[in-house]
Amino acid sequence: MIAExxxxxxxxxxxxxxxxxxxxxRDIMHAALYLVIVLAGVASLFLLVGAExxxxxxxxxxxxxxxxxxxxxxxxxxSDFDQDEETDHKRKFPxxxxxxxxxxxxxxxxxxxxxDVRLDANPQTTAQVSDELFSQYIVPFEAVSVxxxxxxxxxxxxxxxxxxx
Amino acid sequence: MLLNEMLLLGxxxxxxxxxxxxxxxxxxxxxxxxxxxxxxxxxxxxAFGAFHDTVMGQIFALFVITVAAAEVGIGLxxxxxxxxxxxxxxxxxxxxxxx
Numbered sequence: 001m002i003a004e005x006x007x008x009x010x011x012x013x014x015x016x017x018x019x020x021x022x023x024x025x026r027d028i029m030h031a032a033l034y035l036v037i038v039l040a041g042v043a044s045l046f047l048l049v050g051a052e053x054x055x056x057x058x059x060x061x062x063x064x065x066x067x068x069x070x071x072x073x074x075x076x077x078x079s080d081f082d083q084d085e086e087t088d089h090k091r092k093f094p095x096x097x098x099x100x101x102x103x104x105x106x107x108x109x110x111x112x113x114x115x116d117v118r119l120d121a122n123p124q125t126t127a128q129v130s131d132e133l134f135s136q137y138i139v140p141f142e143a144v145s146v147x148x149x150x151x152x153x154x155x156x157x158x159x160x161x162x163x164x165x
Numbered sequence: 166m167l168l169n170e171m172l173l174l175g176x177x178x179x180x181x182x183x184x185x186x187x188x189x190x191x192x193x194x195x196x197x198x199x200x201x202x203x204x205x206x207x208x209x210x211x212a213f214g215a216f217h218d219t220v221m222g223q224i225f226a227l228f229v230i231t232v233a234a235a236e237v238g239i240g241l242x243x244x245x246x247x248x249x250x251x252x253x254x255x256x257x258x259x260x261x262x263x264x
Contacts (some may be wrong), residue, residue: 023185073241077248095187106176119168151235155242
């Protein structure tokens with residue numbers, strides 16, 4: 001029990017610090033690398049509460065695929081703009097205010113409702129997930145497959161260089 | 166472990182993501198902030214799934230991950246097109262549809 005708390009505390013502290021760096025660092029490449037730490041932290045949290053399949057999927061999809069996509073995006077749009085951000089200032093304080101207000105509302109609601117509710121995590125095996133996914137949730141599963149295909153074809157069409165344009 | 170630990174961490178990550186979306190001007194960085202928000206949602210889904218001892222939380226999180234992958238693909242394609250047309254991915258300069 002104590003070990004679980006310590007593990008959660010370390011992971012949470014690292015994640016929050018890295019997430020703050022993602023939204024404040026000037027170097028876009030560093031932001032992508034800090035994002036990797038946050039995503040790995042999320043994956044380890046999933047494993048900590050026994051969601052093994054989603055934890056592994058998180059590593060494969062996010063760190064394996066989405067981050068690579070981001071790195072390609074950064075490489076293909078490299079410009080002097082990457083380093084700037086000094087004009088951030090005019091929107092910084094309204095943005096901080098909005099985020100803090102939102103945080104206050106959510107923390108207030110969560111503490112009020114779930115003050116001492118315990119979370120006793122039992123491992124949920126991949127077999128259970130697949131049984132549920134391919135019986136009760138088969139139609140949404142197929143729909144999301146088509147959505148992903150459509151989105152990737154759409155991305156190719158959008159990003160393709162126009163002929164003679 | 167307390168349920169609130171997970172939920173509060175999700176709330177903090179969500180707010181950091183909201184700040185990033187509002188304050189950043191670089192299109193790629195805005196997309197990264199959106200990823201932070203979606204991951205905060207996933208933490209909540211997994212926490213409640215473990216709390217109710219059901220795999221539904223995991224399944225919903227998987228759907229969110231899939232939709233997030235599609236979103237990043239489309240989003241980066243749009244940013245790429247923007248860069249090709251304007252030589253810049255400053256979102257403040259994208260005001261073509263401003264009234």
